[in-house]
Amino acid sequence: MKTNLLFLLVAFFFSKEMAAQKFDNLAMTPPMGWNSWNSFQCDGVNETVIKEMADAMITSGFKDVGYEYIVIDDCWQIGRDENGYILVDKEKFPSGIKSLVAYVHSKGLKFGIYSDAGTKTCAGRPGSKGFERQDAETYAKWDVDYLKYDWCFTEGQDAITSYTLMRDELFKAGRPIVFSICEWGENKPWEWAKDVGHLWRTTLDIDMEARYDGNIWGNLYGWSDLVDMQVGLEKYAGPGHWNDPDMLAVGNNNMPENEARAHFSMWCMLAAPLMAGNDLRDMTEIDQKILTNKELIAINQDVLGKQGFKIEDFGNFEIWQKPLANGDMAICFFNREITNKNFEINWANIKIKDFEGDYKLKDLWTNEVVGSTDASMTIDVPSRDVIVFRLSK
Missing domain, CATH: 2.60.40.1180 (Golgi alpha-mannosidase II)
Incomplete structure (x- = not known):
């Protein structure tokens, strides 16, 4: 009897330990893909756009050089059912997310989705607070590959607790999902998030309209300012755990070629995730060549995994x-x-x-x-x- 009880206690202990972890062997090099927010934000994102972006990732040569994630940002969700499971905005996504995921997968790409650790997302849609289990189960059922998890409407919440909770629920749901922590560097995630997520934002959102004004390059949170904020963080990055200075602004707001080249180069030097945010269906040849530079991408994706x-x-x-x-x-x-x-x-x-x-x-x-x-x-x-x-x- 005592032996059986001991066995049960040991089994329980190890089951708890196994549940309390992130998925290993994911994002062993910085994730590469495309995110909907910079070009489409809330009003412009829909099922047709996402499908056309997946198509364009193939025809533009992005997939050939390593881009693989198609990530829907905010505004795909609209409510919850009586059991707390998330409801898809059917006006924007009439076929549902699972069908859309299947389409993206059929192109040899991976699918990412967005939620928030608070009561609401940054655009005011339903957040995951209190519904972490239901959302993790839903993403697994839909065959999602990547989750960007934001930090709006989190008054009174502890970041480590909130992100660890979703990490554990994702793991319990059983589908390996890259976990992108997006709390804007407010709680120094580089110091604690290595065992929680696969990448974490180190700054607030990039200012895509920042430009030179005299000798000053942009406003606070222009991309060059974000470079400055990465100094000293290199010791925290490596395979499976990356500093994230936000998405690329190349191809947005008529960024000049020289700045676009410098911006892309520095993200590659920083071993930063390469998440394009431009309209892949309609970009200049210059922007396409910058974003698909194989030599620079090789620097970013180098298997040693060192941040510059x-x-x-x-x-x-x-x-x-x-x-x-x-x-x-x-x-x-x-x-x-x-x-x-x-x-x-x-x-x-x-x-x-x-x-x-x-x-x-x-x-x-x-x-x-x-x-x-x-x-x-x-x-x-x-x-x-x-x-x-x-x-x-």
């Missing part, structure tokens, strides 16, 4: 380093000035970590080998732009 870090700061001219697998590294020269920057590189004098011997240099935007580190060289970095080299032994 700043190694030199000359005011509005910075040098960043990202360690890569097999001893390679990426070095980014980031010019934040409104004028071009002529810079002589003496490789031995730059504070590059673990720099030993001679490296071949490949310019990742021209896709050309341009020499090696055994000799000094002069570069001209255009205003509000970057030059990124891959250094290989």
Whole structure:
């Protein structure tokens, strides 16, 4: 009798332990995909748009270079039934979410959805507070692959408790789902979220309209400001747990080519999730080439999983380093000035970590080998732009 009781207690203990965890072996490199909010927000999102975005991800070449998630942001939900299960807005999604997920999966892509840890979403739709179990079960039943979980209408809630609760319910529901924590960095998630989610926002939302004003690049939360907020966070990122400075703004609000190139490059250097937010059906050739640059995406998706870090700061001219697998590294020269920057590189004098011997240099935007580190060289970095080299032994 005692043996049976002991067995039951041990089994209960391990069942509780197994329930209290996130899914492992997901997001081993930063997630890549597309999110509906930046282009369509609440009023513009619907079933047709999502299907056309899935189609466009194929025809635009995005899928070929690694983009895989199609994520519906806010405004797909409208209420709850008598048992607390979420109801889909049938005007926007007449076929339902499960059917839409099947369509996205038929394209060889993955499907992401949105909810909120509070009583309501940021757009005022039903949140998940008090209904975490029902929502997790629903997402699993629909074959969802990714959940973005926001932080609006959470007055009085504890972030760690709220996000851990949804983590546990997702795990209990049994379907591996990438868990994207979106509490805007308010509670320093980099310090506690490694075992809770697969990525976590480190900042408030990106300001897509931020532009140069004199010598100042954008307003607070322009994308370059978000870069500054990542300094020092590199030690918290790695396979399965990523710092997230928000979605890409490339292709929105007529972002100039130079800024778009710099923005995309820095997200790749930061090992940030690459979530496009532009209309994939209607983008310029320039934006398409930027967002599908295989060499930069390889830096972002490098299996070593190291976030880049700043190694030199000359005011509005910075040098960043990202360690890569097999001893390679990426070095980014980031010019934040409104004028071009002529810079002589003496490789031995730059504070590059673990720099030993001679490296071949490949310019990742021209896709050309341009020499090696055994000799000094002069570069001209255009205003509000970057030059990124891959250094290989």
